[in-house]
Amino acid sequence: MNKSNIALLLVEDEPHIAQGLVFNLEEEGYQVTHVESGEQALELLAKKPYALLILDLSLPGIDGLEVCNLLREQEDQIPILMLTARGSEQDRITGLSKGADDYLAKPFNLKEFLLRVAGLLRRTHWQTAQLENKHYQFGVNRIDLETHQATTATGTIQLTELEMKILLLFFDQEGKILSREKLLKQVWGMAPETETRTLDNFIVRLRKYFEIDPTKPDYFRTVRGRGYRFVQNPE
Ligand code: CA
Numbered sequence: 001m002n003k004s005n006i007a008l009l010l011v012e013d014e015p016h017i018a019q020g021l022v023f024n025l026e027e028e029g030y031q032v033t034h035v036e037s038g039e040q041a042l043e044l045l046a047k048k049p050y051a052l053l054i055l056d057l058s059l060p061g062i063d064g065l066e067v068c069n070l071l072r073e074q075e076d077q078i079p080i081l082m083l084t085a086r087g088s089e090q091d092r093i094t095g096l097s098k099g100a101d102d103y104l105a106k107p108f109n110l111k112e113f114l115l116r117v118a119g120l121l122r123r124t125h126w127q128t129a130q131l132e133n134k135h136y137q138f139g140v141n142r143i144d145l146e147t148h149q150a151t152t153a154t155g156t157i158q159l160t161e162l163e164m165k166i167l168l169l170f171f172d173q174e175g176k177i178l179s180r181e182k183l184l185k186q187v188w189g190m191a192p193e194t195e196t197r198t199l200d201n202f203i204v205r206l207r208k209y210f211e212i213d214p215t216k217p218d219y220f221r222t223v224r225g226r227g228y229r230f231v232q233n234p235e
Contacts, residue, residue, distance in 0.1 A: 003029035057084035072099035170230035
């Protein structure tokens, strides 16, 4: 990715915080536009696409949650990183339920901030690339991201919504270890202490579909004591 083509929009009303963020994002090579209110942000977003919206939660006028809400109502899919001074769990949940993609509580570490920005951009980049070709391939397996049909070594399978959800999470986090807690929470919305047998059964099923030898998985690997890891191109 050539970062100088990546236009970010920052909405932050506290000048010293805004200054620091703009400086660091520009250092990283991004193109940054900074505004101080939600109204200004909506105006700009209506005129021009941005790759990412970095949105302070507490703003004069309409607040970050309202901006988020309005954008999602207009079916604007722009990735949103929400910033807030209130670090409560409730705010985090509200923010995410209003359509923010990620969340960072102030005061935050600049390095973490930049990592989150890069992470969200990478995710969008991946999604765009996948949507353009509309399929995902690993080994002989090919998954149609529109029809949810999988072509494997043994035939064609119609994947269920849950199977697709878990697969997309694996593809998105390719090569990374996903903890059982994270998988349960993101796919089933379950608290970690919930019965986790469901997850194991799913993994067994995915291995049966996609592995050459389900007892010796190449793609859907168990990382003992930590969770699972999907590998697109095993050695
Ligand atoms: Ca603020």
